[in-house]
Amino acid sequence: xxxxxxxxxxxxxxxxxxxxxxxxxxxxxxxxxxxxxxxxxxxxxxxxxxxxxxxxxxxxxxxxxxxxxxxxxxxxxxxxxxxxxxxxxxxxxxxxxxxxxxxxxxxxxxxxxxxxxxxxxxxxxxxxxxxxxxxxxxxxxxxxxxxxxxxxxxxxxxxxxxxxxxxxxxxxxxxxxxxxxxxxxxxxxxxxxxxxxxxxxxxxxxxxxxxxxxxxxxxxxxxxxxxxxxxxxxxxxxxxxxxxxxxxxxxxxxxxxxxxxxxxxxxxxxxxxxxxxxxxxxxxxxxxxxxxxxxxxxxxxxxxxxxxxxxxxxxxxxxxxxxxxxxxxxxxxxxxxxxxxxxxxxxxxxxxxxxxxxxxxxxxxxxxxxxxxxxxxxxxxxxxxxxxxxxxxxxxxxxxxxxxxxxxxxxxxxxxxxxxxxxxxxxxxxxxxxxxxxxxxxxxxxxxxxxxxxxxxxxx
Numbered sequence: 001x002x003x004x005x006x007x008x009x010x011x012x013x014x015x016x017x018x019x020x021x022x023x024x025x026x027x028x029x030x031x032x033x034x035x036x037x038x039x040x041x042x043x044x045x046x047x048x049x050x051x052x053x054x055x056x057x058x059x060x061x062x063x064x065x066x067x068x069x070x071x072x073x074x075x076x077x078x079x080x081x082x083x084x085x086x087x088x089x090x091x092x093x094x095x096x097x098x099x100x101x102x103x104x105x106x107x108x109x110x111x112x113x114x115x116x117x118x119x120x121x122x123x124x125x126x127x128x129x130x131x132x133x134x135x136x137x138x139x140x141x142x143x144x145x146x147x148x149x150x151x152x153x154x155x156x157x158x159x160x161x162x163x164x165x166x167x168x169x170x171x172x173x174x175x176x177x178x179x180x181x182x183x184x185x186x187x188x189x190x191x192x193x194x195x196x197x198x199x200x201x202x203x204x205x206x207x208x209x210x211x212x213x214x215x216x217x218x219x220x221x222x223x224x225x226x227x228x229x230x231x232x233x234x235x236x237x238x239x240x241x242x243x244x245x246x247x248x249x250x251x252x253x254x255x256x257x258x259x260x261x262x263x264x265x266x267x268x269x270x271x272x273x274x275x276x277x278x279x280x281x282x283x284x285x286x287x288x289x290x291x292x293x294x295x296x297x298x299x300x301x302x303x304x305x306x307x308x309x310x311x312x313x314x315x316x317x318x319x320x321x322x323x324x325x326x327x328x329x330x331x332x333x334x335x336x337x338x339x340x341x342x343x344x345x346x347x348x349x350x351x352x353x354x355x356x357x358x359x360x361x362x363x364x365x366x367x368x369x370x371x372x373x374x375x376x377x378x379x380x381x382x383x384x385x386x387x388x389x390x391x392x393x394x395x396x397x398x399x400x401x402x403x404x405x406x407x408x409x410x411x412x413x414x415x416x417x418x419x420x421x422x423x424x425x426x427x428x429x430x431x432x433x434x435x436x437x438x439x440x441x442x443x444x445x446x447x448x449x450x451x452x453x454x455x456x457x458x459x460x
Contacts, residue, residue, distance in 0.1 A: 027085045033128070042105075043104075046230070046336075048080070079156075081123075083101065108280060109182065115208050178378070179220050185213045186214070192214065193288075220382050226417060229376050233354065235353065244264070245373070249295060251277065318337070
């Protein structure tokens with residue numbers, strides 16, 4: 001597969017050379033927006049960096065050939081919209097063409113599910129030369145686009161963002177867990193608690209169309225693409241580095257409200273002072289995964305209420321949630337995919353935040369014999385039955401490329417699924433492979449979609 005991409009890249013480069021239009025710089029905002037080949041993706045915030053990396057390396061043939069457009073996300077309430085534009089080298093049907101792919105992480109995984117099955121139009125970024133400023137990146141043209149107006153609190157729940165915005169269907173959705181998690185029945189994990197248009201949900205039903213049952217959502221054409229690892233973070237000044245899992249659950253279930261009520265493994269108090277909980281929005285796959293991991297919500301066991309009880313600050317995309325912990329004054333807890341952990345600690349973006357272990361285990365299984373605390377779920381790619389021809393070609397490419405993460409992933413958060421494709425091998429313990437990727441020795445959904453299943457070893 002990699003040789004195919006290289007061949008396509010070489011062919012496209014030669015073709016552009018003949019035409020005299022080859023360039024190391026990516027398209028300007030106005031040029032990218034004017035492209036006649038536009039593809040719209042939406043969903044998982046946790047997977048966003050991996051998807052953008054895929055678009056740059058596989059579709060564009062390298063970051064240097066692309067332009068990346070993002071909205072500022074370091075401040076709570078700001079939107080999370082992105083786009084990548086380039087002269088494509090793959091898929092073959094688009095090679096040599098100017099292509100712009102929009103990725104909307106705003107709203108989280110649910111926007112990679114409900115708008116897909118309902119074929120509902122939602123808001124995406126639109127680029128403008130007047131509102132997108134070129135940054136200082138040396139490997140790509142990186143633009144920060146400030147033209148979107150609104151806030152998550154005022155505009156996120158009814159998708160009424162304004163400014164440099166466009167309305168379009170979602171061709172391809174990405175979700176941190178199987179689509180059924182975001183339904184309105186408990187047949188699949190999640191039990192409908194993470195469907196924002198379900199009864200008593202916070203979202204206007206016009207945002208994503210009518211609510212669907214888990215069975216209806218699970219029937220979307222979809223495939224697992226890779227596994228994602230999540231973990232918990234707290235304010236750096238809290239002196240502990242580990243929390244028992246039942247104590248983490250007690251915090252998010254609202255059973256305790258002060259660190260003095262939280263008991264460490266040595267039977268001492270975790271600290272003192274009121275606990276600040278920083279939440280992703282309802283509909284976020286990371287939040288749904290947290291709910292299922294802590295309480296088996298939707299798995300016909302403990303009721304749990306991480307997804308339904310408003311215990312903290314909500315409507316936060318990933319960066320803003322980490323910033324919430326960072327700026328809380330020292331008593332906060334939150335959660336995120338573990339690729340964000342490199343941004344924590346002194347000298348980094350979130351200097352006042354640190355990752356913790358749970359019941360003595362790290363978030364990912366990277367140490368022989370240490371195991372991991374199992375906060376791992378399979379991400380899926382979800383196909384809109386009404387997607388464009390361009391999107392259909394990209395969907396096929398995305399599925400194969402993202403499943404083949406044993407040779408293409410560089411994220412600590414993304415793990416290969418053994419045997420999917422056949423080249424992915426199960427290695428015990430996790431082993432760093434080509435490009436810094438790791439291959440897991442466990443599987444939760446089995447491709448059928450059931451995050452309630454415990455992690456199953458699949459040793460070779």
